[in-house]
Each structure stands twice: as C-alpha cells, then as structure tokens.
Amino acid sequence: MSDSTAPASTFPRRIAEALLDVFFPRQCLIFGISTEDSPYRFISKKGYSALRFIGENACPACGAPCAGIVAERGQCVFCRNRKFYFERSRSLVVLDDVSSRLIHAVKYRAFHAAEADMAKMLAETEFFEKYFSGATLVPVPLFHTRENKRGYNQSRILAEEIAHRIPGTQVELLLKRSRDTGTQTLLSANSRKVNVRGAFYVPEKIKPRISPRTRYIVLDDVFTTGSTLSECARALKKAGAKIVDAATFAHG
Numbered sequence: 001m002s003d004s005t006a007p008a009s010t011f012p013r014r015i016a017e018a019l020l021d022v023f024f025p026r027q028c029l030i031f032g033i034s035t036e037d038s039p040y041r042f043i044s045k046k047g048y049s050a051l052r053f054i055g056e057n058a059c060p061a062c063g064a065p066c067a068g069i070v071a072e073r074g075q076c077v078f079c080r081n082r083k084f085y086f087e088r089s090r091s092l093v094v095l096d097d098v099s100s101r102l103i104h105a106v107k108y109r110a111f112h113a114a115e116a117d118m119a120k121m122l123a124e125t126e127f128f129e130k131y132f133s134g135a136t137l138v139p140v141p142l143f144h145t146r147e148n149k150r151g152y153n154q155s156r157i158l159a160e161e162i163a164h165r166i167p168g169t170q171v172e173l174l175l176k177r178s179r180d181t182g183t184q185t186l187l188s189a190n191s192r193k194v195n196v197r198g199a200f201y202v203p204e205k206i207k208p209r210i211s212p213r214t215r216y217i218v219l220d221d222v223f224t225t226g227s228t229l230s231e232c233a234r235a236l237k238k239a240g241a242k243i244v245d246a247a248t249f250a251h252g
C-alpha cells in the first residue's frame with residue numbers, strides 16, 4: 001500500500017512529522033548518506049538495495065530463508081527439533097550487518113522514528129499486507145524498568161506504525177513481562193529458552209478481552225531463536241487465544 005492510500009494525516013501527526021525533521025534529520029541509518037531521493041526518511045535507496053529480503057521462500061514454521069538450507073518435511077534444519085507455541089512466524093529481512101545497523105539505531109540510539117520506515121516496508125509487501133490484515137498485533141513487552149529507561153518499547157511503535165498503514169489491523173497491549181530477562185545476545189539457544197520461560201503473562205483484568213476467534217500476531221523487531229515469541233504465544237493461549245502467529249522485521 002502506498003502512502004497516498006494510507007489514512008489521511010491528522011493535524012497532530014503532521015506536527016509530529018515536522019518535529020521529526022528537527023530532532024531526527026533525514027539521513028540513512030545504514031550508510032549515513034542523504035535520503036533525499038528515497039521514499040523512506042531514514043533508509044536511502046542504497047540502504048534499501050543492501051537489505052536482504054526473505055520473500056516467500058521461507059521455513060513455514062520460523063520464517064528463516066530456506067535457500068541453501070535443505071528443507072525436511074517442509075521445515076528448516078533448525079525447526080526439526082524445536083516446537084513453538086505460535087503457528088508460524090514471518091520476517092521481512094535477514095538479520096545481517098546491514099539490517100542490524102537499522103535495528104541498533106532504533107533500539108539504542110532512540111531513532112524510533114525509523115520504525116515508520118520499517119512498517120512502511122512491511123505494509124508495502126503484498127505478503128505482509130495480507131499476513132497482517134485483520135489481525136490483532138501484540139507487541140512483545142519490555143520489563144517496565146527497561147521501558148522507562150529507554151522511554152519507549154520499539155516493538156509497540158512498530159506495531160502501531162503497521163496498524164496505521166493496514167486497514168483492519170489493530171494493536172492490543174495484552175502482555176506483561178514478569179521479570180527483567182536481561183539482554184539475551186550472548187546466550188545459547190537453550191539458555192535463552194530457559195531465561196524467558198514463564199516471563200510473560202496476560203493480567204487478569206485483560207483476560208476477558210482475549211477472544212478465541214481473533215487472530216493474534218506477536219510482534220518483535222528480531223527473530224533469533226524464537227523463544228521470546230513462543231513464550232508470548234504460550235501466555236496468550238493460556239489466557240484463551242486460539243490462533244497465534246508471530247512476525248518480526250528481521251530474522252537472524
């Protein structure tokens with residue numbers, strides 16, 4: 001979907017966009033060059049071309065690019081011995097040096113405004129437009145002290161930017177994180193699984209909002225081992241959800 005068919009910009013949104021230019025000058029977060037000729041505010045044409053898009057040739061379970069991996073029973077080599085609580089997960093790009101520059105800027109340099117670009121890329125992809133359409137997006141929550149420190153939850157902003165672009169898609173903050181699971185970057189796949197086990201829940205007062213007929217999509221910026229997304233799906237199902245998928249911007 002192009003911006004011309006997106007919901008008309010409201011006055012507050014136009015002000016917000018004008019302020020963006022002041023606080024977040026238009027510059028490619030991947031290559032540091034101008035984005036003047038690009039349809040994206042923070043991704044230049046060169047940056048866009050350098051991203052490795054996964055496309056539809058992906059593992060049906062985890063969304064890993066299947067090229068080069070011998071798929072067995074329709075799954076990638078990593079999914080043979082693992083089980084997720086979500087039905088399937090999909091990612092737009094491969095997590096590599098290029099996409100990680102973008103994700104790092106969003107997460108640690110407060111360039112959360114770039115999530116509008118990431119959402120635009122997702123929404124303009126035919127597959128993702130269909131994948132998200134009509135679904136309720138549930139961002140992976142941060143532990144409250146971490147969110148207070150950062151000032152925002154990057155997954156929530158991404159979810160809201162996607163919902164703004166795809167009609168019939170909404171965002172619900174259904175999950176809470178019961179403890180700070182720390183950074184998982186240096187943990188092995190198994191340690192990550194243990195680390196996030198039981199770390200998410202749906203608060204009692206929110207449970208009545210969960211419908212077995214609604215399709216939920218747990219949303220995060222990066223798919224690494226799938227443990228976090230799977231635990232989020234488990235918590236939603238425990239609270240009454242029946243259809244739970246997952247999606248991330250990058251897969252690494």
Ligand SMILES: [Zn+2]
Pocket residue numbers: 059060061062063064075076077078079
């Ligand atoms: Zn897989």
